[in-house]
Amino acid sequence: MPRFLRRLTGRFSTSTISPALVNSMQLLTLQLVDDPQLRSHEPQLLSRVLQALAAATANINPATMIEILQAEVLVSFYFFNRDRKLEGGYHATAAVSLAVACDLHKVRGVQGGGSTSPSSGAHYRLPVPADDVEEGERIQGFWVVYCVDRCWTVALKSQSVLSRGDFASQIETPWPIETSNYEQGQYPQALRHRNLPTVKHFLENAASNGWDRSCLALRAQVSTLFERATDLANQWNPGAPGFQTRFLALDNRIEHFKRSLPGLSLTEASSSQDDRPAQTDTEKLRCMLCCHTLVQCATIQLHTPLQQGQDPTNSRTLAAAIAAANLLREVDVRSLSFVDPIMGVLWSTISQVLIQGIVNLRRMRPRQSSSGRSATPGAHLPGEMVVTSALDCVQMTLEALSGTSPLLERELANLRQARFEMHPNV
Template sequence: MQDELINVQRCDGARPTCQQCVRANTPTECVYGQDAEESGIQLLEERISRLQGRIAFLESNTAGPILLHDPYAQTREDQPPRPVRPAARERQILMRSFSGGASQVGFFLHVPRFLQRMSALSLSTAPKHASTLINAVYLLGAYFSTDPNLQNLQSDLLADTLQDLSAALIELNPPAIIDVLQAEILLTYYFFSNSRTVEGVYHIDAASAIVLASKLHQIRSGRYSAVAGGHASRYDLAPPVDAIEEGQRINAFWVVFILDRNWSKALGRTPVLTDDESKGTGIDTPWPRSIETYESNPLPEGFRGFRTVQRFLYYPIFMNEEQNPLATHAKAAVLYSSAARVAAQTGMMANTLPPFWLALDDRIAQFEQVLPPVDRINPSRQDLHNKILLVNLLVHGAVIELHQPLEIQGPVFVSNSRSTRAALAAVNILTRINVERLSHVDPIVGFLLASVVQILMRALASSRQNTAATGSQQQIDILMALARIRSALGAWGVRNAYICACVLSFVTSQTDVDLLHADSQYTVIASLLEGI
């Protein structure tokens, strides 16, 4: 693939900020050529330094001005005295509860190996990195549980996890990195699910920093020696002992990549894992596999990766290596975030599409054609139904992101536009899965469906303006789609505070529901919208 397809902007070395970053209005992100590989290490060390300062302050009895703020201090002050750790039977139940939803919260470790290691450890004597991970697993187990007594353990388990994590980060070394990274991922899902986005961002940034510092984005890189430049780091991992350990590292990278790309879009911020060669973040790590596949069919010894994401996006021939659930999810996240980035350039040049717009639109369509049909998935596999839901919403969301800016530039928004059809296709997936059986979904689903709602509401308004007859089939279809979204968000919002917040936003956006009562068909649909 030719270099011009990659659209890499090289740093010109100007200080304090290169001209590329000045033009992009991102002066704080400027990293200079030969120092690029140090950016992840610096980010991680800065975070550890902040934690060390916070811990020193909390442990100090010296009076003086308050220079630091502990974001969890008020939470601890409001809590009753901490009870004894969960009993042995409770720990077993928490572990079983967690296992049912582990794949939904980014658990990338080899489960049999993890269970064998954890069974040999005691929380009271385990290294801090191990106790951090164990407590994080119990925390998510309590969150998943339907038992009120186990749910009530969450505040104490969270406090234990954060306390151990602070200590583990101070002593972070290669043997501890993977455990700490897994714990950071679990905490990220936990905080976002509970609509605690500030803390979610804090932990996703930590996970991203660990990924870059440990060079997990360059596993099996065909250019590793040139990128690394021979510089050693205290966060460098030893070579994996076997194919399973290597697979855990590969999958860990893609789990963090998905989180970083999806939530950066949802929160309106720049991703940390930018896949930018000038910043040392170019991604060469191969697409993930199921963890069992690494054991039965490890990567060939001489396999090397190169520009994994860029080749998937822009190589003239559609290459869809690895079609397991995690790889499919990662590729959908690539398309979604890339569509948002390209769409942001729409309108900068009059009557001209942004670079790579057509190529990306074509790639999204090609990927959509190879998505596995939900009808063929075993109804009992809640994990796979969750994954196919996410992938479909991301792919249809990519179409919306790419086409919507062009459509709203016209004199009138067309109610049957490409983005409207993508929004209806996204809702269609909700009609083909058992929403009630998915007790826990990724909180990003709330954000994706909120974007779908915006498109459908705009299409509904456009249809009313351009259709003389009330109760047109198109309007009924849109209203039924809105009712379906409301039903799904209502079901999932019971256990997910972020999605619950999306439900409230959804209701607020429907300012004209009362106008529907003029028609008997609309009256039924309006009751759905108001009463679900």
């Protein structure tokens, strides 16, 4: 950030920042300010951003490729947050294509040629990074793009360059460490020229090596589990050779990851001892809430086909949804100011599972009554109040944050409508 600000203000540097990046930053910032006069400039600024991106991608300059990549990510976040998902998906795909074309998935790996990349477009060789900070920016850039792609291809039910063939085995870029580590020259020597397939190794080995615990690294790992769980559920075929083995292996990997995540209270405690600004504490908490929610949603995605026709009181999907909702009791969501747009999608999934859980539990009342157990009209079954309370947590969170995001506003309206249709008092 200090280096970026010096360039932005023109101090100590003759290089200029790509207009596409500056304009995209301004565009996204308008989402976070409560000033109608400033917000009125949004359409014009969006037009400038899109024109700048079109000009930059039509005349590629390898020296500014990372900035164009950053701009594409910010614009995709803008569109997702505005609930314009198709446009968000378009710019997320553009970011993926740029990252792969620049071999960002092979930073510190074997520098392959364009033939190693599954993209059919151009291939660009970036200049050698000037120092650890610049290389760290490339490493973080790849993993940010990876996270966006893995989560939103699930949300949009779309295909990605990163899903073609066995692309995971080609990713050799190491997990990112914290930005401050790159700035202070604390890049682990063991990561230099380390050519392990990063994602493949993560899926097959539950043990942490100590270099993969930054917020962004955890976010990339749980995004991997979320996408893999969805993909395996879409291929649901218990009778197929090897399917049960793959299912159990992924289920165990997800559960191990849950246990390894630091709690949200621990995240806040460790952050409060940091000398960096308080904003960094909020960023860390925001990231960790996303990680915890994503891993519970990975369980929901994986187990949804398995739960069909099973006893709803013994549902892995319902338990995961309750656990995800209960996370919100540990966080003052208003202090977050905003959240990653994917959280709206995840909370929608969680609320759907909770609503179905209430419906299933209520269907059991006649059976409980016929078995001699008390079933006075309107009484809650064991567990129903727990599920309803969890649903309340999700709704209150959406209410607290909906003003920051049209996407969250729509998910809140959908939840209210679903609860009304189920029962006016639910």
